[in-house]
Amino acid sequence: MNPMNWSVLSPEILLLAMTCLIALADLFVSSPRRGLTHGLSMIALAAVAALHLLGFQEGQTQYAFGNMVVSDPMGHLLAFFAVVATAVTLIYARPYAASREMLKGELHTLSLFALLGILVMISANHFLVIYLGLELMSLSLYALVALRRDHAPATEAAMKYFVLGALASGFLLYGLSMLYGATGALELGKVFEAIGSGQINAQVLVFGVVFIVAGLAFKLGVVPFHMWVPDVYQGAPTAVTLMIAAAPKLAAFAITIRLLVEGMIGLGKDWQQMLMVLSVCSLVLGNLAAIAQDNLKRLLAYSTISQLGFMLLGLTPTLIAGNTLSAANGYSSAMFYLVAYVLTTLAGFGVLLALTQRGFESEQVSDLAGLNRRSPLMAGIMALVMFSLAGIPPTVGFYAKLAVLQSLVSTNVPLYIGLAIVAVLLSLIGAYYYLRIVKVMYFDAPADSGPAAGELQLLPTEVRVVLGLNALLVLGFGLLPGGLMAWCADAIRMALAT
Template identity: 65%
Template sequence: MIDKLSWISVYPDVVLLVMACVIALADLATRSPRRTTTYVLTLLTLGVVALLQGLYASSDNTIYGFGNMVVSDPMGNWLKCFATLAMMVTLVYGRPYAADRGMLRGGEMFTLSMFALLGMFVMISGNNFLVIYLGLELLTLSSYALVALRRDNATATEAAIKYFVLGAMASGFLLYGLSMLYGATGTLEVGAVFKAINSGQIRHQVLVFGVVFIVAGLAFKLGVVPFHMWIPDVYQGAPTSVTLLIGGAPKLAAFAISIRLLVEGLLPMALDWQQMLAVLSIGSLLIGNLAAIAQTNLKRMLAYSTISQMGFVLLGLLSGVVNGNTLSAANAYSSAMFYMVTYVLTTLASFGIILLLAREGFESEEISDLAGLNQRSPLYAGVMAVCLFSLAGVPPLVGFYAKLSVLQALISSGQALYIVLAVFAVVMSLIGAFYYLRVVKVMYFDAPITATTVSAPADVRAVLSLNGALVLILGIVPGGLMTLCAQAIVRTLGT
């Protein structure tokens, strides 16, 4: 018999699942080519779910349900809330683009997005290896279908196949690593794995072997070197609305399972996996920034930018345990969470501008397509400039504070290696500033290619303006969000 607490722990998830099914059925009766009814119902559902998750997170309660297979805790609930808001923004930005390209002939874009979000929810709240993997598969299978949604587009189909093949390989890595852990500890529960390893009665070699495969699987989902091959191709090949969907909310779920598996389950093995993360972060910062300089395609440049930004997130994750001491863990992991949340916020606005500039039969994917944007639309040029400056880490924008918090976590450890990593990250950020500033130069100082003014539906204009403003406001007053992340991490790790 499943107790009442179990249902309470997944109540928002159940609401999302039921409404996704209802909307899929309601869409069958929709005749509007822009799927207005489906769109409005989806946004209302996501708004209610985000509100529920926010209320759960604010209550600061931790609930274990279904025999400890799922957990509802502050970190998970805030990440679910942010992921839901990110999905809402993605659909607002993506709908005009999708309608112009025949992607709304059915309501698949909305229902698949909701099932992808449900997969993220299951991943974030998973306290059991099988539950985490089921959530991961629900997210990735929905993502494969979304990438291939433009059935008549060869580039999108090719991107979907690449994503599918490499995604299956990464899932195999993760599953193999989890099976090794199960074989060594005899349990699938994350907390029980922690206790089993802490007992010191398990062969270290078997555990390390399992950890290597788990880190490889997580690295693919985060998109870090050397598991980054799919990111530029999928970002460029997928319809831009789907690129935003893949590059936004799922990053929060990937961060959540990294915390669940590496911190909540494998913290006694921190010395082993932190070394792996250090290598991955160095590679990501180096290759991500250097490869981005060579790109002329804007989506591809932002893909390599993502790789370098994820390298920063790994720097936060690897500085939590110093010489077996976990005193700096909350500071390090909360800085990584803050970085991930603010990165997703900035990504939404930057891809929102690309979607806005795209017209029927014109993709606006090349950097040169932004030429003279300031003359054509000062507002949208300003929002794009704010996002690019934030990604480059220019004060007083939120990206600067995110980078500063991660560097502070590294330096406060007092370890020579971590201080060297911090210096390396700063140097790589300076190199990375070049390709961001190049786009700003094109927008403000190059002559416009076309004289057409940029127009946008009222909902897109309002959300985009708010999104750009948040990137600036959270940089000036970051304390509230930083405190929220710190409290969420502290209370989650405390249980």
């Protein structure tokens, strides 16, 4: 048996090779539309997505590089959706970037390098590999936020993101070092065995877990480590905001499962209590703060905080009376919820990017006034997005919330049932600001600013097609959620089995 097993990392190797090729090819591209660069990027992403989908269908778990890397169905499924999210983001971003002199090779290459970091994080089975992927993703995103160099808010957002991101990385690295010092292992499987032996100082372990959870909470953007989310969402170019809002959340979920579940399930009673506090605080602050927002990107930032707080609820059930079924049910529900959130976020920001034509930034809630009269299609897609985020049937957001609540209630533990009730009540509060946007689009007088209906029809065909498919998926997975839910359940079950 080959201990290196390079084939396990074939999608990542292909992505790295294609990213280097695209960076070199872009040097010879003179067209401001960057057709060759964009085309090569789409081909690379399509090939990587196909490899991960094939890997998921094979359903095998393989280790490589001395067990530093793992290839399993959960990783393949999360990686597939991360690649698709990146491809959709680049398609939506192209007209926006072209009108703001951002359509350069760096936009594509930095996005692909960020995706490479995401894929490394998803496939990591070792502390050092996790940190390597995290830094590759983070450094690429910092540069993307500052890509529009003549835009002061973007530069300010990049500085805030960089400083706070470095602080969070320090938290995570310090927690990992504490865990290494206690267990003497860097590989997740050996850490699991060391914790299970019961021969390690529990205080040192819990101290390390606190810092690890803090670092993970920052990457997810949940309270009280949320301070960067509204400022970065608002200050970054809208296309880059979408890059931060979608695919990286899948990577953060993956390392949360790898570290907390696969490596430290023996400390579940400690970290699940931390996640409960993080989730409830995120639901409270996210929903209440979003009500006061007039800036759309800040509103969606606080919405993201509340949405990820809801997702964390699915990670709180661990072992109930020695039974792992509640844990698997909760983890698969959380994974489904996150995929649903990413699909919905892509569609929402897709509409915002479509409305930012000819230098106009559609960033205020009032900019959507009367959108139904200017473009019924865009208003319909945005309304579908708002209904999904609010958890209104028949959208995918409704079933995602229902799945998480069911995973809590099915434990028959009063604490989890209480958490479900709190989540429902806070979601009702959150429905206000989502329905407010629908009201503005359909019942307020049209705004004088913003693109006219004719300009919206000038969107590139690929943008209109992808946006339409995106909206159909938000509705389709709500009407027929069984297939995607089964994928998530199988992926989690096989991950826990190894």
